[in-house]
Amino acid sequence: MSILVVGSVALDSVETPFGSADRVIGGSAVFFAAAASLLGPVRLVGVVGDDYPFEKLDFLTARGADLSGVEHAEGESFFWAARYSDDLSSRDTLETRFGVFGDFRPRVPDAFRDSRYVFLGNIDPVLQLEVLDQMREPAAVICDTMNYWIEGSREALVELLKRVDILMVNDAEARQLAGDHNLVRAARWIQERGPRLVVVKKGEHGAILFGPDWMFFVPGFPLEVIFDPTGAGDAFAGGFVGYIASVDSQDPEDLRRAMVYGSVMGSFAVESFSVDRFHSLHQKEIQSRIMGFKEMTAFEHGLVESDG
Amino acid sequence: MSILVVGSVALDSVETPFGSADRVIGGSAVFFAAAASLLGPVRLVGVVGDDYPFEKLDFLTARGADLSGVEHAEGESFFWAARYSDDLSSRDTLETRFGVFGDFRPRVPDAFRDSRYVFLGNIDPVLQLEVLDQMREPAAVICDTMNYWIEGSREALVELLKRVDILMVNDAEARQLAGDHNLVRAARWIQERGPRLVVVKKGEHGAILFGPDWMFFVPGFPLEVIFDPTGAGDAFAGGFVGYIASVDSQDPEDLRRAMVYGSVMGSFAVESFSVDRFHSLHQKEIQSRIMGFKEMTAFEHGLVESDG
Numbered sequence: 001m002s003i004l005v006v007g008s009v010a011l012d013s014v015e016t017p018f019g020s021a022d023r024v025i026g027g028s029a030v031f032f033a034a035a036a037s038l039l040g041p042v043r044l045v046g047v048v049g050d051d052y053p054f055e056k057l058d059f060l061t062a063r064g065a066d067l068s069g070v071e072h073a074e075g076e077s078f079f080w081a082a083r084y085s086d087d088l089s090s091r092d093t094l095e096t097r098f099g100v101f102g103d104f105r106p107r108v109p110d111a112f113r114d115s116r117y118v119f120l121g122n123i124d125p126v127l128q129l130e131v132l133d134q135m136r137e138p139a140a141v142i143c144d145t146m147n148y149w150i151e152g153s154r155e156a157l158v159e160l161l162k163r164v165d166i167l168m169v170n171d172a173e174a175r176q177l178a179g180d181h182n183l184v185r186a187a188r189w190i191q192e193r194g195p196r197l198v199v200v201k202k203g204e205h206g207a208i209l210f211g212p213d214w215m216f217f218v219p220g221f222p223l224e225v226i227f228d229p230t231g232a233g234d235a236f237a238g239g240f241v242g243y244i245a246s247v248d249s250q251d252p253e254d255l256r257r258a259m260v261y262g263s264v265m266g267s268f269a270v271e272s273f274s275v276d277r278f279h280s281l282h283q284k285e286i287q288s289r290i291m292g293f294k295e296m297t298a299f300e301h302g303l304v305e306s307d308g
Numbered sequence: 309m310s311i312l313v314v315g316s317v318a319l320d321s322v323e324t325p326f327g328s329a330d331r332v333i334g335g336s337a338v339f340f341a342a343a344a345s346l347l348g349p350v351r352l353v354g355v356v357g358d359d360y361p362f363e364k365l366d367f368l369t370a371r372g373a374d375l376s377g378v379e380h381a382e383g384e385s386f387f388w389a390a391r392y393s394d395d396l397s398s399r400d401t402l403e404t405r406f407g408v409f410g411d412f413r414p415r416v417p418d419a420f421r422d423s424r425y426v427f428l429g430n431i432d433p434v435l436q437l438e439v440l441d442q443m444r445e446p447a448a449v450i451c452d453t454m455n456y457w458i459e460g461s462r463e464a465l466v467e468l469l470k471r472v473d474i475l476m477v478n479d480a481e482a483r484q485l486a487g488d489h490n491l492v493r494a495a496r497w498i499q500e501r502g503p504r505l506v507v508v509k510k511g512e513h514g515a516i517l518f519g520p521d522w523m524f525f526v527p528g529f530p531l532e533v534i535f536d537p538t539g540a541g542d543a544f545a546g547g548f549v550g551y552i553a554s555v556d557s558q559d560p561e562d563l564r565r566a567m568v569y570g571s572v573m574g575s576f577a578v579e580s581f582s583v584d585r586f587h588s589l590h591q592k593e594i595q596s597r598i599m600g601f602k603e604m605t606a607f608e609h610g611l612v613e614s615d616g
Binding site: 086087089120159182184202216218223224256260290295296 | 382393492493510513514515522523525526532564565601604606608
């Protein structure tokens with residue numbers, strides 16, 4: 001089933017302990033689409049400037065992605081530069097230039113308005129609301145946000161939450177939004193404001209899905225080399241939404257599998273710079289890593305004989 | 309099967325956002341035994357001063373624990389005072405008085421020397437080695453340590469590792485010991501120095517078991533109220549060792565279940581001050597939380613139909 005993603009299409013310059021990449025393709029919509037397009041067709045809405053190496057997105061088109069909603073504007077593309085610490089636990093943003101993304105007003109092409117699944121990447125909640133106003137009747141709206149909007153656009157964000165089915169944020173964002181350091185309570189706070197489901201991403205520590213009365217936990221895949229953490233959260237979202245769209249179901253069992261697909265895609269994202277790992281990623285590798293998650297988490301319950 | 313635990317038997321004064329507890333029973337051996345004794349018989353070796361309210365350990369004896377290896381010395385018991393931050397993410401140690409624990413030389417009573425499972429709580433690795441010299445042929449030696457010994461007694465610790473089957477440390481300790489920020493590589497480094505298995509505890513983020521060629525991950529149980537994090541790691545160890553001793557097996561399937569018992573016991577430990585939660589803990593509550601872990605982590609793998 002069709003997925004619409006609205007978000008940034010950027011150029012990233014990244015330094016990690018393993019090397020550096022200069023002006024490579026990135027942005028939330030690109031990482032999302034790189035992962036989701038492995039599971040089904042994706043439609044992109046975004047904006048690039050006249051400096052964007054658009055042919056580098058051809059691999060998405062080759063997988064059935066529709067890039068006709070990406071506006072080409074005069075000026076510079078969104079540019080982000082960052083340097084990671086030696087242990088990858090933190091990063092310094094060296095430069096952010098919004099360029100044409102600063103004036104971005106998402107226009108959803110008519111052919112995209114029937115998309116059954118909508119992923120609202122991390123942009124101004126006012127614009128996220130405008131996107132929803134252009135949609136017919138999506139089966140699910142999945143939404144990301146960040147500290148900048150939680151602080152500066154709380155009112156619009158809370159308004160938006162009423163129309164969101166699944167909020168997908170990291171642990172710091174969930175805590176900040178709810179004003180509660182306890183994740184279980186923070187998730188309940190968010191659920192009371194609209195979203196039926198809350199996915200809390202915890203980086204290398206995995207992610208938790210909070211359902212109406214159940215939870216599901218998926219670990220991060222332990223890797224010997226984490227090459228570049230950039231985009232892992234968006235790739236997670238791409239795997240998650242890509243899976244529920246591919247089965248067109250939000251049954252608990254499918255949502256659980258979606259969490260695993262999310263963590264699998266996040267784990268691939270960090271193995272290379274940019275979306276490089278997704279270029280050559282085969283279904284076999286995806287399925288093999290999913291089996292790895294199953295082996296890493298499955299246990300059979302056995303009762304203990306005890307006098308206690 | 310019999311378990312020997314050697315470690316601190318302490319008095320703790322703890323302040324959390326929810327209240328404070330003054331000179332309550334604590335210490336690694338006490339938290340370990342509180343959890344492990346729910347799964348089978350435990351033998352304790354430790355030392356207390358003449359100020360220790362020893363009758364408060366009666367609940368352990370009632371569950372079949374043998375406290376005859378706890379030496380009663382003249383002087384003050386090991387005392388530790390700490391204050392947790394509002395979000396419980398950090399704590400300040402306000403006071404540490406070693407008292408009689410400062411001169412502790414563990415003597416394993418003859419009746420304890422045939423114990424099949426030995427848990428070496430976090431004490432000087434020289435003393436941990438002395439304990440092993442007093443044992444006959446344990447089926448498994450499980451060992452904890454901390455930054456103090458990793459820095460100050462590295463040589464004795466690396467010597468000890470040769471005789472340890474399962475090293476059980478937190479993530480910071482694993483990284484520090486191996487000198488590698490990557491947990492997968494750090495675990496391999498440790499395994500090359502003796503321990504067949506490494507359990508890395510990550511607090512609320514759960515724990516990973518590194519086997520010879522497999523891994524198992526158990527999350528922390530998401531709780532709405534974490535009352536007092538003190539002792540969670542030792543209760544984890546008590547659940548883990550208690551389980552493998554109760555089934556007398558170190559098969560991968562049993563080790564996986566042991567990890568879940570560990571996380572279950574850790575999650576109970578933080579629900580009250582001291583070992584209070586373990587006083588009234590019923591098998592039904594334990595089994596129910598284990599089922600909670602299963603529900604929280606189990607998924608069925610389904611292949612995705614895709615053109616990708």
